[in-house]
Amino acid sequence: MLDISRPELVVGVAGGGTMGRGIVQVLAQCGVRTLVFDSLPGVAHKAKDSIAQTLGKLAEKGRLTAAEVEASLARIEPVATLGAFEECHIVIEAIIENLEAKRELFHGIEAVVGDACVLASNTSSLSVTALASACRRPGRIAGYHFFNPVPLMRIVEVVAGELTEPWVTEALGALAKRYGHTPVHCKDTPGFIVNHAGRGYIPESLRVLMEGVADFATIDRILVEAAGFKLGPYALMDLVGLDISHGVMKSMYTQYFEEPRYKPSYLLEPRVAAGLLGRKTGRGWYGYGKDGAQEKIPESPAPAARATLAWVAPGAAALNELLAKLGAKIDAGAKPSAEALCFVAPLGRDATTSALELGIDPTRTVAVDPLFGFMKRRTLMTTPVTSAAARDAAHGLLAADGVPVSVIRDSAGFVAQRVVAHIVNVGCDIVQQRIASPEDLDRAVVLGLGYPSGPLAMGDALGAAKILAVLEALHELHKDPRYRPSPWLTRRARLGISLLTRD
Numbered sequence: 001m002l003d004i005s006r007p008e009l010v011v012g013v014a015g016g017g018t019m020g021r022g023i024v025q026v027l028a029q030c031g032v033r034t035l036v037f038d039s040l041p042g043v044a045h046k047a048k049d050s051i052a053q054t055l056g057k058l059a060e061k062g063r064l065t066a067a068e069v070e071a072s073l074a075r076i077e078p079v080a081t082l083g084a085f086e087e088c089h090i091v092i093e094a095i096i097e098n099l100e101a102k103r104e105l106f107h108g109i110e111a112v113v114g115d116a117c118v119l120a121s122n123t124s125s126l127s128v129t130a131l132a133s134a135c136r137r138p139g140r141i142a143g144y145h146f147f148n149p150v151p152l153m154r155i156v157e158v159v160a161g162e163l164t165e166p167w168v169t170e171a172l173g174a175l176a177k178r179y180g181h182t183p184v185h186c187k188d189t190p191g192f193i194v195n196h197a198g199r200g201y202i203p204e205s206l207r208v209l210m211e212g213v214a215d216f217a218t219i220d221r222i223l224v225e226a227a228g229f230k231l232g233p234y235a236l237m238d239l240v241g242l243d244i245s246h247g248v249m250k251s252m253y254t255q256y257f258e259e260p261r262y263k264p265s266y267l268l269e270p271r272v273a274a275g276l277l278g279r280k281t282g283r284g285w286y287g288y289g290k291d292g293a294q295e296k297i298p299e300s301p302a303p304a305a306r307a308t309l310a311w312v313a314p315g316a317a318a319l320n321e322l323l324a325k326l327g328a329k330i331d332a333g334a335k336p337s338a339e340a341l342c343f344v345a346p347l348g349r350d351a352t353t354s355a356l357e358l359g360i361d362p363t364r365t366v367a368v369d370p371l372f373g374f375m376k377r378r379t380l381m382t383t384p385v386t387s388a389a390a391r392d393a394a395h396g397l398l399a400a401d402g403v404p405v406s407v408i409r410d411s412a413g414f415v416a417q418r419v420v421a422h423i424v425n426v427g428c429d430i431v432q433q434r435i436a437s438p439e440d441l442d443r444a445v446v447l448g449l450g451y452p453s454g455p456l457a458m459g460d461a462l463g464a465a466k467i468l469a470v471l472e473a474l475h476e477l478h479k480d481p482r483y484r485p486s487p488w489l490t491r492r493a494r495l496g497i498s499l500l501t502r503d
Contacts, residue, residue, distance in 0.1 A: 001167045002089060002118060004174040011175075012037065012085040014105055015094035016047035019122055022150025023092055025051045028075040029068075030179035035085060036078050044078035051076065054151075086112045090175065092144055094122040102126065103134045110136050118168050120144035124195070125251065128188045129161035139165040144172055145192055147448055154181045155447035161188045182447055184440040190255035193436045194448035197455060199252055199262045200423030202245060205233035206265035208418065213411040216285050217297040222406050225377035226369070227416040228452040234285040235294065237268075238278035242285075246272055260482040261426060302399035303392035310397070311336030313358055316345035322374050326400045336360055341390055345370040347466055348421075348473025350412045351383045363387050366394040369414040371462060378405045379414050412477045413470045420458060421470040427455025428486035428499060438500040456499040464493035 003009075009032050013024050016038035024047060027034045036044040055069045077084075085091055091109050093102055106119055113119075119141045121131055132138035143159025156176045158169050169185060176183035186193045205219050214222075220232025237245045249264035256262055271277075271284070278284030279292060287295040311331040312320040323343065324330055331340040342365040344354040351367035362383040369379040378398050382391050391407065399405045408415060427445070431438050442454020451458070459467045468485055475483040492499050 002116070002171040004171055004178055007031075009033070009090075010035065010088050012079075012088040012091040012109075013094060014038070014082070014085075014091060014109070015122075016040075016043040017094065019146060019148060019150065020094035021047045021050055022148065023094055023122070023146060024048075024076055025054065025072075025151055026179040026181070028072040029055075031075070032178070033075050034077065035088065036076060037080075037082060037084065044080075048073070048076045048078055082108045083112050085109060085117075086114075088113055088117055090118045090120065090171070092120045092122060094146075097123060097125060099126050099130060102131055106131065106135050106141070116140075118142070118171055120172055122146055125191075125248075127161075128159050129163065132161045132163060138163040140168050142168050142172055143188065143192065147194070153448070155194075155444060156181050156183055157192045157194065157444065157448075158183045158185045159188050159192055160185070164188075182443055184436065184444040186436040186440065186444075187434065189433070189435050191252050193430065193441060193444040195248060195252065196430055196435070197423075197427055197441065197445045198449055199249070200426040200455070201229075201419065201449075201451075202233045202237060203249060203262065203264065204419045204422040205415075206267055208411065208415055210265055210267055211411065212409060214406070214408040214415060217299075218406050218408065219415055221299070221404070222377060222379055222408075222415045223419060225404070226372045226379060226406075227420055228372075230450050230452075233419075238284035238286055238288075238294070240278070241280055242268055242277045243272050260480065261422075261429070263482060299404065302405060303396045305389070305392045306396040306400060307341040307390075307393040309337070309340045311340040311342050311360075313342075313344040313354070313360075316343070316370060318374070319343060319345045319368055319370060323397065326397050328397055336364075340364075341366070341393055343368060343394070346473075347371065348413050348417065348470035350410045350477065351381050351386070352410055353412075353477070355383055364390045366390060367414070368398065369417060371414075371417050371420075371466065374403065376403070378403055379416065380405050380407045381410060381414055382407070383410055412474050417470050418474060420462065421467050421474070422483075423451075424455045424459035424462075424467050424499070425471055425483075425486050425489060428459070428488040431456070432486050432488035438502060442500070459489070459499045464489060464499055465496070468493040 011027050011032050012035040013020050014037050024034050024036050036047055038044045052073055058064045059069050121143055124145055128143040132141035142164045145157040147153035158172045160169050173183035209216055216234040220234050223229045224232050246268040253262045253264055275281055276284050279288050282288050307328055309331055310323045310328040331337050336342050342360045344367045346354045346367055355362040355365040363385050367381040395405055430441055438456050442456050445451050445454045471483050471485045
């Protein structure tokens with residue numbers, strides 16, 4: 001195996017753009033002599049100048065000393081030709097996302113480096129195996145996918161192609177640790193780990209909007225305040241760009257031969273055509289001012305009406321306790337009296353199904369999502385025939401202590417239940433297919449996507465059996481294979497063991 005700790009280690013970086021500059025910076029800062037090449041004249045020198053400015057700003061903030069900046073810059077060597085890579089132990093490619101261009105570059109690199117030199121591609125979407133198959137020694141080629149900005153996003157996906165030799169990914173993983181990043185290892189599959197695991201959050205949120213369950217701002221509020229995500233799916237699309245998000249969804253769906261779990265939404269096509277791409281165009285789902293500030297979409301105030309008598313479905317003790325604390329008198333009968341407002345707290349099921357199964361009046365039935373607790377935001381769901389008076393009385397009661405309430409139309413799994421269940425299910429299938437280990441999957445999602453926890457830890461925290469129940473209910477109602485539970489989830493839920501348990 002290549003000794004990554006050796007002081008004379010030399011790494012080449014081909015490409016002086018944004019990603020290339022970030023890679024060069026972290027390498028130089030960790031003590032590695034780094035050669036920089038770009039086919040465009042002067043770009044390699046401009047890359048070093050840009051890094052010098054970045055490091056200078058860090059020094060001004062007290063995060064680096066002047067000596068550390070000087071030492072890091074001394075390790076960066078712009079070179080004019082690929083021939084200078086002859087002495088490199090590792091070469092990292094960071095050029096445009098084009099298979100033929102990357103293959104041509106690797107041919108040129110292979111002509112000058114030694115047989116023990118590792119070649120790594122920073123591709124985010126291309127097959128590492130397809131890239132390596134055109135090379136003389138495909139066993140030494142692996143994927144090495146960084147995230148932008150490289151110095152801040154401290155994760156790198158180490159991707160093994162079908163012919164990649166184990167020592168190669170071991171060396172790249174060790175190098176990542178040397179410059180302070182977390183390496184996550186995976187097989188060469190579409191989306192690797194992070195882009196694959198991301199097929200749960202936005203696609204299912206679009207499905208909720210498509211069904212008319214709630215408007216986009218309400219969906220964002222629920223997933224941020226109730227479920228704990230840092231950014232709602234619609235604000236996230238605006239940040240990334242609707243064109244980018246839509247392109248990734250279509251690409252993943254195609255590459256997985258139309259796997260129903262990854263089906264994109266038609267809702268994005270007209271918005272992209274209209275140029276509503278998000279922050280970069282001044283409007284996406286939200287509008288953005290000249291200062292880049294996102295518009296504030298007001299939330300309707302809670303009605304003054306409040307339910308005074310509430311009947312709560314069996315098995316919803318926490319909801320029963322909450323309503324009593326909010327001032328409602330609890331109807332303790334086996335069936336609700338004619339004056340009582342009926343509250344249910346279904347897992348996976350919609351309000352209509354819950355009312356019919358319990359034999360209660362759907363015109364005075366409402367549902368409250370119990371899965372994420374009631375402390376930060378409450379989600380109130382109606383049946384298609386719930387009266388406006390019943391809806392408003394329930395809304396007013398639930399908002400009596402100042403906690404915000406989102407009112408949505410009937411949906412199996414409310415909003416947060418179904419979106420989180422989809423995230424967990426996609427994650428479970430990634431480990432079921434042995435694309436990545438359970439631990440690397442969760443690390444990658446937390447570091448690469450910024451989720452509050454990884455899909456498997458998320459499922460464990462909420463309860464694997466509950467996640468399974470949500471998916472089974474969604475599948476039963478929609479008859480859509482999109483919601484079929486992963487075998488990994490099903491078995492562990494039935495056994496009562498952690499989703500992180502390997503077999």
